[in-house]
Amino acid sequence: xxxxxxxxxxxxxxxxxxxxxxxxxxxxxxxxxxxxxxxxxxxxxxxxxxxxxxxxxxxxxxxxxxxxxxxxxxxxxxxxxxxxxxxxxxxxxxxxxxxxxxxxxxxxxxxxxxxxxxxxxxxxxxxxxxxxxxxxxxxxxxxxxxxxxxxxxxxxxxxxxxxxxxxxxxxxxxxxxxxxxxxxxxxxxxxxxxxxxxxxxxxxxxxxxxxxxxxxxxxxxxxxxxxxxxxxxxxxxxxxxxxxxxxxxxxxxxxxxxxxxxxxxxxxxxxxxxxxxxxxxxxxxxxxxxxxxxxxxxxxxxxxxxxxxxxxxxxxxxxxxxxxxxxxxxxxxxxxxxxxxxxxxxxxxxxxxxxxxxxxxxxxxxxxxxxxxxxxxxxxxxxxxxxxxxxxxxxxxxxxxxxxxxxxxxxxxxxxxxxxxxxxxxxxxxxxxxxxxxxxxxxxxxxxxxxxxxxxxxxxxxxxxxxxxxxxxxxxxxxxxxxxxxxxxxxxxxxxxxxxxxxxxxxxxxxxxxxxxxxxxxxxxxxxxxxxxxxxxxxxxxxxxxxxxxxxxxxxxxxxxxxxxxxxxxxxxxxxxxxxxxxxxxxxxxxxxxxxxxxxxxxxxxxxxxxxxxxxxxxxxxxxxxxxxxxxxxxxxxxxxxxxxxxxxxxxxxxxxxxxxxxxxxxxxxxxxxxxxxxxxxxxxxxxxxxxxxxxxxxxxxxxxxxxxxxxxxxxxxxxxxxxxxxxxxxxxxxxxxxxxxxxxxxxxxxxxxxxxxxxxxx
Numbered sequence: 001x002x003x004x005x006x007x008x009x010x011x012x013x014x015x016x017x018x019x020x021x022x023x024x025x026x027x028x029x030x031x032x033x034x035x036x037x038x039x040x041x042x043x044x045x046x047x048x049x050x051x052x053x054x055x056x057x058x059x060x061x062x063x064x065x066x067x068x069x070x071x072x073x074x075x076x077x078x079x080x081x082x083x084x085x086x087x088x089x090x091x092x093x094x095x096x097x098x099x100x101x102x103x104x105x106x107x108x109x110x111x112x113x114x115x116x117x118x119x120x121x122x123x124x125x126x127x128x129x130x131x132x133x134x135x136x137x138x139x140x141x142x143x144x145x146x147x148x149x150x151x152x153x154x155x156x157x158x159x160x161x162x163x164x165x166x167x168x169x170x171x172x173x174x175x176x177x178x179x180x181x182x183x184x185x186x187x188x189x190x191x192x193x194x195x196x197x198x199x200x201x202x203x204x205x206x207x208x209x210x211x212x213x214x215x216x217x218x219x220x221x222x223x224x225x226x227x228x229x230x231x232x233x234x235x236x237x238x239x240x241x242x243x244x245x246x247x248x249x250x251x252x253x254x255x256x257x258x259x260x261x262x263x264x265x266x267x268x269x270x271x272x273x274x275x276x277x278x279x280x281x282x283x284x285x286x287x288x289x290x291x292x293x294x295x296x297x298x299x300x301x302x303x304x305x306x307x308x309x310x311x312x313x314x315x316x317x318x319x320x321x322x323x324x325x326x327x328x329x330x331x332x333x334x335x336x337x338x339x340x341x342x343x344x345x346x347x348x349x350x351x352x353x354x355x356x357x358x359x360x361x362x363x364x365x366x367x368x369x370x371x372x373x374x375x376x377x378x379x380x381x382x383x384x385x386x387x388x389x390x391x392x393x394x395x396x397x398x399x400x401x402x403x404x405x406x407x408x409x410x411x412x413x414x415x416x417x418x419x420x421x422x423x424x425x426x427x428x429x430x431x432x433x434x435x436x437x438x439x440x441x442x443x444x445x446x447x448x449x450x451x452x453x454x455x456x457x458x459x460x461x462x463x464x465x466x467x468x469x470x471x472x473x474x475x476x477x478x479x480x481x482x483x484x485x486x487x488x489x490x491x492x493x494x495x496x497x498x499x500x501x502x503x504x505x506x507x508x509x510x511x512x513x514x515x516x517x518x519x520x521x522x523x524x525x526x527x528x529x530x531x532x533x534x535x536x537x538x539x540x541x542x543x544x545x546x547x548x549x550x551x552x553x554x555x556x557x558x559x560x561x562x563x564x565x566x567x568x569x570x571x572x573x574x575x576x577x578x579x580x581x582x583x584x585x586x587x588x589x590x591x592x593x594x595x596x597x598x599x600x601x602x603x604x605x606x607x608x609x610x611x612x613x614x615x616x617x618x619x620x621x622x623x624x625x626x627x628x629x630x631x632x633x634x635x636x637x638x639x640x641x642x643x644x645x646x647x648x649x650x651x652x653x654x655x656x657x658x659x660x661x662x663x664x665x666x667x668x669x670x671x672x673x674x675x676x677x678x679x680x681x682x683x684x685x686x687x688x689x690x691x692x693x694x695x696x697x698x699x700x701x702x703x704x705x706x707x708x709x710x711x712x713x714x715x716x717x718x719x720x721x722x723x724x725x726x727x728x729x730x731x732x733x734x735x736x737x738x739x740x741x742x743x744x745x746x747x748x749x750x751x752x753x754x755x756x757x758x759x760x761x762x763x
Contacts, residue, residue: 101200107156107193112136121179121202123172141168141176155185156193166203178203230318234258237317246301246324248294259320264298266290275305279318283307288325300325342416344394345401353415353423357476360413360427361469369428371469372435375483376404376442378420379461379495388456395452396460403445407438423483432468432500439464439498447496463490464498472501492567516568522552523577529553530585531750534759535604535721535743538735543760545602545636547743548586549750550578570608579611580620587630589753594630598760604636604664612643618655625659632660636685640666650681657682664721668709679716685741686713690724693744696733703733710737 101118105111114136122139140148144167151165162184168176180203186195226243228236236254244250247262254261263272267289278285286304293299301322308317340352348356360371378400385393397420404414404422413425426435446462465487473479482501490499522528528550535545552560569575583605590603611617625632637656643649644665653663664685665678678686688709696703706722713720722734725744734742748759 099202102197103200104195104197106195118200121177121200122169139170141170144168152183152196155183155196159191161185161187165198169200178207224323226322226324228254228259228320228322230259230320232315232317234318243322246293246322247291253294262291264290264292266298279305279307280315283309291322300329345398345416347401347405347422348413348415350415350417350423353413353417353425354476356413356415356425356427357479360425361474361476363427364469367428370430370432370434372426372429372432372438373467373469373479373483374424374426374435374439374442374498375417375465375467375480375487376422376424377463377487377491378446379463379491381420381460384458384460388452388458392452392454392456392458396450396458399450400446400460404442407441407445423480432471435466435468436498436500439466443496443498461496463487463495465490465501466498467501515565516572516574518554519552519565519568519572519574522554523574523581527553527555528578528581529752530582530589531752532589532603532756533743533750534748534756535602535741536747538731538739538742543599543601543747544741545604546756547604547638547750548582548606550582551750570610573610575608575610579606579608580624582606583621584624584628587624587628587635590634591628591630593757593760596757598757600634601760602634602636602662603630604638606638606666607643609640609643612639612649612652617652618659621656621661622659625661633662635660636662636664638664638666638687641668644678644681653681653683667723678718683718686718686720688720688722688739690744693722693724693730693734696730703737706734706739707737710734710739714738 099117099121101121102115103118104113137145148165148167151163154160155163162182165181165183167179167181169179170176180201181198182201183196183198185193186197188194221240223240224242226246227240228243229238231237236257236259239249239251239254249262260272275285275287284304284306286302288300289303290298291301291303301324304321306319306321307315308319310316340349340355341347342349357373363369364371381393381396384396397416401414401416401422404424408414408424411427413423415423415425417423424438426438429435442464443462446460449457449459451457465483465485467473467479467482467486469479472482486499486501490497493499529552531549531551532546533549534543535547536542537544550562550566552562552565554560566575569578586603586605590601593601607617621632621635621637624630625635639653657663662684663682664687665683666687667689668686686709688706692703692705692709696706710720719740721741721743722730722739723743725731725734725742725746727746731742731746751759
């Protein structure tokens with residue numbers, strides 16, 4: 001009831017309500033005059049008067065009411081128009097103020113309305129017809145036309161109230177811009193679409209932002225550096241895959257946590273306080289830190305922290321970028337290690353040895369103690385390298401290195417200096433003799449057989465030189481030189497032993513260096529000479545040949561014996577040039593004597609093991625004999641027993657034999673070969689070493705060895721020659737044994753060519 005009264009009151013306030021109210025009033029006024037009607041039948045004139053009066057009143061009232069009604073109606077129209085204008089103005093301001101373009105399409109009339117922004121965003125301004133739908137069709141990208149029409153048709157025929165449509169529209173300058181159109185459908189009571197409207201939004205900046213975000217996301221996820229995003233309270237918001245790979249923590253492990261969970265114990269709290277203070281002050285910080293992985297491993301990383309601020313300058317986020325430095329640090333450590341260590345054995349190298357040597361000297365000076373330097377060189381290592389392979393040699397060096405290191409104290413240093421040479425620093429020794437104890441132990445340990453990975457068993461010895469600080473030097477250079485000199489002496493004395501340094505050894509080493517330099521000049525300046533020692537037939541007593549022996553005629557020092565310079569030539573490789581020169585000179589001289597009509601002689605030339613290993617020696621011999629014209633059948637090459645130990649000795653000797661030369665074994669009995677071993681080779685002459693001849697006939701063995709050599713040599717078909725015969729009784733003994741030839745001072749020392757020629761002419 002209350003609602004009914006309210007609705008009635010509302011209707012009566014409207015212009016129609018006023019008219020209705022008036023009509024009701026008039027009807028009631030007329031209908032309520034019963035007395036007047038009754039009076040009308042009794043007094044018609046009065047009725048007329050009353051009717052006229054009422055009519056006038058009615059007309060007046062009606063006119064007034066109509067005036068009031070029209071005035072109210074006009075006021076209502078004015079208010080409505082004013083509200084409509086206000087709404088329209090407000091709508092126009094909204095459309096002009098927004099970045100979206102608004103349009104409406106009346107489906108019944110086909111009229112379409114475009115707001116100014118629709119064309120402004122395409123760069124056309126006011127020059128284009130605002131309601132030209134055909135113009136709109138021309139700016140639509142051809143590839144989007146079908147999609148747009150299909151979507152509009154679906155809206156018209158369906159029941160949806162709205163949809164979105166993304167298309168590309170051509171700008172006035174020719175490029176296309178992406179536009180998002182939000183469509184709305186107005187339908188009548190039957191659900192038929194009567195109007196479609198939409199708002200067009202330029203998506204260019206949004207697309208650019210999306211592309212930047214996509215690129216940033218790609219970088220975020222694919223970069224090899226770990227990235228972590230923190231909020232303003234330094235809680236982790238986001239991490240990338242690289243972060244989880246580096247730290248071992250998953251995203252679920254760290255989201256909402258403090259990055260302090262990654263800290264190691266390498267830095268104190270003050271370090272991190274300084275880091276964050278720098279970020280607050282400068283906006284960024286970068287440096288190396290040690291962090292801890294989820295596994296507990298501590299690792300180095302390069303960390304960069306940057307602060308992100310808003311438009312007001314307030315920090316909203318922090319971004320951390322981490323790079324794992326483990327491999328880089330490992331590479332740096334490895335490079336530093338290799339700069340001071342041998343890559344094959346992992347022992348210290350010469351650089352680190354010198355450093356430890358310096359340190360040991362300082363300790364010895366401070367504590368008044370003794371320090372020793374041992375220089376080691378493996379014996380017969382080259383034979384192993386050549387016979388098996390360099391890989392086998394490397395494996396042997398590694399085993400030797402481990403053996404040496406295992407025998408030393410923690411304070412000692414074992415270093416590989418190169419090749420098969422090692423150095424050992426022994427600091428804080430009580431007595432110089434302590435170094436000998438260590439050296440003797442090494443000698444015993446390295447005599448053992450070594451088994452390689454393939455099961456091959458090899459043996460190797462060692463020679464050791466020792467220098468003592470401060471007795472043998474007060475600098476690293478002096479100690480190295482003196483230990484090396486002692487090592488050389490140990491090798492000269494037969495290898496497999498150790499020797500201490502002495503001043504005499506130093507002088508000998510320096511002399512050896514000077515001698516090498518002068519020997520080079522001697523070859524270039526033709527200072528070498530060949531002397532000839534006669535070879536005499538024991539039975540006939542006549543000269544049947546000669547051994548060519550090289551001499552050095554120094555312009556200042558005079559004649560230098562071969563014992564001084566031949567070892568130097570052997571170790572430096574000069575023996576090749578010297579040996580070939582002696583061969584050529586001997587053959588030239590032999591041809592000259594033949595042309596002079598002297599008796600036919602066999603000239604013997606010594607060949608060093610180094611020359612023998614040269615595979616072209618047979619070619620060289622053939623070329624020399626052909627060039628000089630000396631018959632190869634008159635040439636004898638003397639070899640040592642060590643030459644026969646070469647792997648291809650039999651083949652080399654056979655090639656030499658094919659040139660026509662004779663072959664002899666020099667100094668037989670001083671090596672390791674046996675007479676049975678010699679029968680494998682095409683030899684002609686066996687030379688008994690002077691040491692065995694000296695024992696004839698009153699030595700300890702009373703010539704038993706010489707007797708055996710002569711007897712067994714003959715049994716194998718060799719001729720036997722005794723060297724170093726100096727006494728008549730020695731010759732008599734050899735004659736009785738049936739020795740074929742001899743040479744020595746009993747007949748003649750080595751002579752220059754002129755003196756030897758006189759000896760031949762006047763025996």
